[in-house]
Amino acid sequence: MLVVMKALATQEEIQAVCDRIESLGFRAHPLPGAQRTAIGITGNQGEVDRGNLEEMSGVAEVIRVSKPYKLVSRDVKEDDTVIRFPGTSASIGGASLAIIAGPCSIESREQAFAIAEQVALAGAQFFRGGAYKPRTSPYAFQGLGEEALKIMAEVRDRFGLRIVTEAIDHEALELVAEYADVIQIGARNMQNFSLLKAAGRKRKPVLLKRGLAATLDEFLMAAEYIMSEGNYEVILCERGVRTFADHTRNTLDLSIVPAVQRLSHLPILVDPSHGTGKRNKVLPLARAAVAVGADGLIIEVHHQPDRALSDGAQSIYPEQFAQLMDECSRIAAVLHRSVPHGIQLEQTAGLAAH
Amino acid sequence: MLVVMKALATQEEIQAVCDRIESLGFRAHPLPGAQRTAIGITGNQGEVDRGNLEEMSGVAEVIRVSKPYKLVSRDVKEDDTVIRFPGTSASIGGASLAIIAGPCSIESREQAFAIAEQVALAGAQFFRGGAYKPRTSPYAFQGLGEEALKIMAEVRDRFGLRIVTEAIDHEALELVAEYADVIQIGARNMQNFSLLKAAGRKRKPVLLKRGLAATLDEFLMAAEYIMSEGNYEVILCERGVRTFADHTRNTLDLSIVPAVQRLSHLPILVDPSHGTGKRNKVLPLARAAVAVGADGLIIEVHHQPDRALSDGAQSIYPEQFAQLMDECSRIAAVLHRSVPHGIQLEQTAGLAAH
Amino acid sequence: MLVVMKALATQEEIQAVCDRIESLGFRAHPLPGAQRTAIGITGNQGEVDRGNLEEMSGVAEVIRVSKPYKLVSRDVKEDDTVIRFPGTSASIGGASLAIIAGPCSIESREQAFAIAEQVALAGAQFFRGGAYKPRTSPYAFQGLGEEALKIMAEVRDRFGLRIVTEAIDHEALELVAEYADVIQIGARNMQNFSLLKAAGRKRKPVLLKRGLAATLDEFLMAAEYIMSEGNYEVILCERGVRTFADHTRNTLDLSIVPAVQRLSHLPILVDPSHGTGKRNKVLPLARAAVAVGADGLIIEVHHQPDRALSDGAQSIYPEQFAQLMDECSRIAAVLHRSVPHGIQLEQTAGLAAH
Amino acid sequence: MLVVMKALATQEEIQAVCDRIESLGFRAHPLPGAQRTAIGITGNQGEVDRGNLEEMSGVAEVIRVSKPYKLVSRDVKEDDTVIRFPGTSASIGGASLAIIAGPCSIESREQAFAIAEQVALAGAQFFRGGAYKPRTSPYAFQGLGEEALKIMAEVRDRFGLRIVTEAIDHEALELVAEYADVIQIGARNMQNFSLLKAAGRKRKPVLLKRGLAATLDEFLMAAEYIMSEGNYEVILCERGVRTFADHTRNTLDLSIVPAVQRLSHLPILVDPSHGTGKRNKVLPLARAAVAVGADGLIIEVHHQPDRALSDGAQSIYPEQFAQLMDECSRIAAVLHRSVPHGIQLEQTAGLAAH
Numbered sequence A, B, C, D: 001m002l003v004v005m006k007a008l009a010t011q012e013e014i015q016a017v018c019d020r021i022e023s024l025g026f027r028a029h030p031l032p033g034a035q036r037t038a039i040g041i042t043g044n045q046g047e048v049d050r051g052n053l054e055e056m057s058g059v060a061e062v063i064r065v066s067k068p069y070k071l072v073s074r075d076v077k078e079d080d081t082v083i084r085f086p087g088t089s090a091s092i093g094g095a096s097l098a099i100i101a102g103p104c105s106i107e108s109r110e111q112a113f114a115i116a117e118q119v120a121l122a123g124a125q126f127f128r129g130g131a132y133k134p135r136t137s138p139y140a141f142q143g144l145g146e147e148a149l150k151i152m153a154e155v156r157d158r159f160g161l162r163i164v165t166e167a168i169d170h171e172a173l174e175l176v177a178e179y180a181d182v183i184q185i186g187a188r189n190m191q192n193f194s195l196l197k198a199a200g201r202k203r204k205p206v207l208l209k210r211g212l213a214a215t216l217d218e219f220l221m222a223a224e225y226i227m228s229e230g231n232y233e234v235i236l237c238e239r240g241v242r243t244f245a246d247h248t249r250n251t252l253d254l255s256i257v258p259a260v261q262r263l264s265h266l267p268i269l270v271d272p273s274h275g276t277g278k279r280n281k282v283l284p285l286a287r288a289a290v291a292v293g294a295d296g297l298i299i300e301v302h303h304q305p306d307r308a309l310s311d312g313a314q315s316i317y318p319e320q321f322a323q324l325m326d327e328c329s330r331i332a333a334v335l336h337r338s339v340p341h342g343i344q345l346e347q348t349a350g351l352a353a354h
Helices: A011-023 A050-054 A109-122 A146-159 A170-179 A193-200 A216-227 A256-263 A272-276 A279-292 A318-334 A341-352 B011-023 B050-054 B109-122 B146-159 B170-179 B193-200 B216-227 B256-263 B272-276 B279-292 B318-334 B341-352 C011-023 C050-054 C109-122 C146-159 C170-179 C193-200 C216-227 C256-263 C272-276 C279-292 C318-334 C341-353 D011-023 D050-054 D109-122 D146-159 D170-179 D193-200 D216-227 D256-263 D272-276 D279-292 D318-334 D341-353
Strands: A002-005 A027-032 A037-042 A059-063 A098-102 A126-128 A162-166 A182-185 A206-209 A234-238 A268-270 A296-300 B002-005 B027-032 B037-042 B059-063 B098-102 B126-128 B162-166 B182-185 B206-209 B234-238 B268-270 B296-300 C002-005 C027-032 C037-042 C059-063 C098-102 C126-128 C162-166 C182-185 C206-209 C234-238 C268-270 C296-300 D002-005 D027-032 D037-042 D059-063 D098-102 D126-128 D162-166 D182-185 D206-209 D234-238 D268-270 D296-300
Touching (some): A011 A027, A011 A037, A011 A050, A027 C027, A037 C037, A050 A059, A109 A126, A109 A318, A146 A162, A146 A170, A170 A182, A182 A193, A193 A216, A256 A268, A256 D279, A272 A279, A272 A296, A279 A296, A279 A318, A279 D256, A279 D279, A296 A318, A318 D318, B002 B011, B011 B037, B011 B050, B027 D027, B037 D037, B050 B059, B109 B146, B109 B318, B126 B146, B146 B170, B170 B193, B193 B216, B206 B216, B216 B234, B216 B256, B256 B268, B256 B279, B268 B279, B272 B279, B272 B296, B279 B296, B279 B318, B279 C256, C002 C011, C011 C027, C098 C318, C109 C126, C146 C162, C162 C170, C170 C182, C170 C193, C193 C216, C206 C216, C216 C256, C268 C279, C272 C296, C279 C296, C279 C318, C296 C318, D011 D037, D011 D050, D109 D126, D109 D318, D126 D146, D146 D170, D162 D170, D170 D182, D170 D193, D193 D206, D206 D216, D216 D234, D234 D256, D256 D279, D272 D296, D279 D318, D296 D318
Parallel strands (some): A098 A126, A126 A162, A162 A182, A234 A268, B098 B126, B098 B296, B126 B162, B182 B206, B234 B268, C098 C296, C126 C162, C162 C182, C182 C206, C234 C268, D098 D126, D126 D162, D162 D182
Antiparallel strands (some): A002 A037, A002 A059, B002 B037, B002 B059, B027 B037, C002 C037, D002 D037, D002 D059, D027 D037
8 A cells, every 4th residue: 555645745744644553453664755744554454444635634645555366366376377177187277278168058959969079079068058137028938947058968968068157146056056167257257256155165166257347456456355165166157248339238348358368377278259249250359369379268159049049149150159269270380389170070079970 | 130242232232231131030121322232130139140240241241230238228117217115205216315324244232333323413314234245355355145134124213214125146135135124236247147037036126236347228127127026126336346446446437327317217326435445535425425316325434434344445434424415406406306403313313312 | 567477487488578678668567476477667767568468478558657647647736726717706726616508509689698697697607609610511500600700799799798709610710710709629529639639738728528439548647738739828628538328419427527627636527418318307416516516517508499490409597597507506515616696697797787 | 310209299389390401401301100190301411409309399309410521431442551651661550550750859969869769660650749739738848840740751851761740830830841741630629620720731641549538520620621622631530539537648439430431431550659658558559459459559669768758658769669660560460451671671681789
């Protein structure tokens, strides 16, 4: 913390601020400048309430210096976190990009299998699909619930894909943690601290999406909530923020990828489907996400987006996904990263003949 | 819904869009214009997925026309909703402004009583205080929980104030619904749909705060979630939105007050404490909120903000609150509204002598 | 400036940063803390380039402390600036609110006179009207130019109103400075520094509107540009900023009024017409602006808004303006301020009979 | 335009809206729906003022349908605009990416030559450098003016680079148009319509940067201003927009690249230097810009950024620029585009030995 005094602050006002700081159990370091005096505060393990100081006579402003997060920080763990999935070659955070693909919502066993086969063929190692959908309207399709989870478990058995799906509340969390491989916390729940803590007590990796108006600090602090409960396998995901711009549903903020990588050891993915909300923008922004250095992608794919029960407009066709995988793998190579398409292709090639 | 075709769209493309619309069970109304053709869609009770149409050949854009909310709308209920509290003169939504005041967090019985007495003396009919606090950091003070609820129940008995406190999850909701008079849903949970539905099944009024990046439609749809479960006593509350502006913690969007009143019958309050995050801005913005036509205010008051465990910087002193009540009641008079200070003053005057 | 080192920064890295600071001609003040070291920089009259320091090994971040503005600051001039207009009782910045009213564009002599008479009768001391219009489309009505300026000069002679009109470029500035009493610089030109400097060389007061995405600092620095050329009569004006919110054309940020008043001696007005873009929101937001403590209002009034050539949707009718003046004067009284309606009413009462 | 009536609007109200539309010289097309009636408006070559209709009894909202731009639109010109520079292989808008590089400000002949040689060696075909700088503070370095233009003309002669530099006002525009190959209009002047029109009367290509809070429509309309004066060689440039996010100076909105390409035939570049404001983010975002499909890049390069008089923090070193060119050219290849490094390398190789 740093207290900046007004240019005309008196010596008495400066002293009063120092006394207040010391009375709160901290050390005050007055720092006279050419124009004004600043007072540094040290020894604050917890929070100093800047407001109380800000209101004192002679004070111009109070600036917070130390970052509040600990476990997410590279200060604590310098090496990148890589999340592995025993018994598979899939991982999130290493040199190989993690590709998560699937429909917005699981609508039926047939739909899930049709899409899963296509995305596995194209190289995805993870299958996503909504069982519980956070919908703006209470009258919109809300997901199939546990039935969808069971279908996804079958998808895993059949195609070897790891399952990623969202838990929208504590009740759903219990079931998602049981059936899925990765628990997703959606953007609207990024500061549902109760749910974050509960996810932190599960022993499955958590994919945390950035809130629509979350700063970098808030995003990292949300991850800190999960980690503070003992679950260190957190995956961050940029999915667009809300701005005045109206040509896309959200504004995809790709600069947060290098920003996170500078401060934190956690992997960060990008979701260009929600980040743009428009099918014709998914491919270019997916390429950009790989080029900026993201650790992977989440892509909505639907074999019949015209009939999708939710978010059809942003779902791409399987053949577009194959093109995306191809282009992204060539861009990944420029960054000395890879997309594990070859192996998956062989593994699932036989399935296409069924 | 309205589909706008490109200027050069062919007759075949227009027909294909019409056929698609009809195949989805709706009626298509082509509307040729000087520059281009638009196609109206009617008969859509539910949602048409605009994306599927947007991607068709020859289509320029798809525009949504009907509003998705029903129960919150003045189309359904023309008269203002007034929420009454049996056995008291307190109400929310009528000619008399609802004034909710108290500390950010309940810290102790002494603190709660000291503040409650002061705000009751100044005319507040409602007492607010956090029992469960949604904090950005997992290491910050999280509230006293049920102990705080019990203290607030005592405050109600002693001062006749109705109790407003936040439920941050389902577990807290059960207790809040038992002890409090009004269940608050915080900004970070505005789209925690699971919590909204649970609150909709309670028989206590719900105070719903606008999310940090919520549009008017999303705000009203969140209220619709609560109402769709049968609880029609919903109170909206503007508390600032997130913008690039950095002179206040949030940007208080007072224009949403007349915007809500035009579309909905629900009462809307304003919280200038969170809306600005700065003690020296609470009084001017509280005056502005009354002047714009808000149905009431939520104000953080602390008798010793220097020692507050949370949000001290935005809490005002009891004497500032008394000034606020005085100025706001005179502004309310210009709008033919009142602040019920006289009666409360007499009722609690004796208490000050205790 | 303050350089915050990383928690694990070495003594050598800290020393290197200090050496760099000193080599740039400043003084470095290392400030060891419990978690990390911060280094204060003093002696910087001009700018230190924070980027160079930010990139050094061991540096976590660089924070700017001193404010760059001087002449606009209360540090330099403690008393409120009041701008007077010799030969009239009109002023901007004192206890009496400055009310500026008139059409978006001057369309004809008849239109200007009809509106001017109405706003003078209701108590406005200033008449606004566009001669040069900054329009988003090159195909939209661009204003009558000098002809409009001449009409406004006649309005001044006839009704005793002071004239406020916008200069969109250097050419227009010369003419506006000749004909008008107050030179307006629009939001889109708030950082047209060349125009600001030219306005600073004129001897007429300048009304500076906040840019659509301007921070408080940038807004004050734009005023500093004008003042640095020797023109100290600058009037600030909030007119809404751009956010994600879509229920108004812009989001009116009333909290900037007390924020400006805390830092600067310059008067600040509010424009609820552009700030909301909707006729039905002008009155409530005008009341709120007076209640928050603004030094005056700018209101678009049109006697036939249905036929207005620009911005008719946000122009209010003369009878709505009279109601606005009545309500605002009663709210002003709560703040011990006044709206000078009585005098104007007598002066112009006879005109109504013409 | 489309007028949406309220659910309970009467037949008389609907008729009144239709009558109004017809009285304005347009055609009204009432379109009854299941829930409410909408009324289409056609025949509007110019603008219909939506506000007047919006205020009529029974009207819920008015929606604009036709786009106001013409010359920038693909409706008018389907093929991509490619801007060529006679006597050179340089172009903007074709398969070969346009790379513009150089310092923020021209500080001296030595500095300009040192940087120009480096960027030419690495493959840039265009040299940028500020002669006139739009600075937030009037006390900051404002550029060398015409002296800088002369230095850049020498750079062109020596290295064969085309010159891009900003015109901040009409006076600067005359000189820039004389000395430079491309006239840049900065973000702060994107809606300085007077300057746009003047640039439209010059016979040099204009590089138009997106304003900090400009929507896609406003951006295209600003280009339309230039084109409406007869200059069809307009180059768009995304350089970041202002949001709540604070980890970069601006939020680079890469999704506008495909959005522009869908609507307009004009080329669009990306400026990751201003778009992020941080040296360590320029390379990843430059890669992303090429991957998303931008037609080129503008990059700030300085051989001694520690001593740069402006924006040193976002300038990259020559060796970083060389790496950027290498990585971007490999990503460009994935999109079947190229970066013309080979040729330039030979042309200027001899110079390095001087």
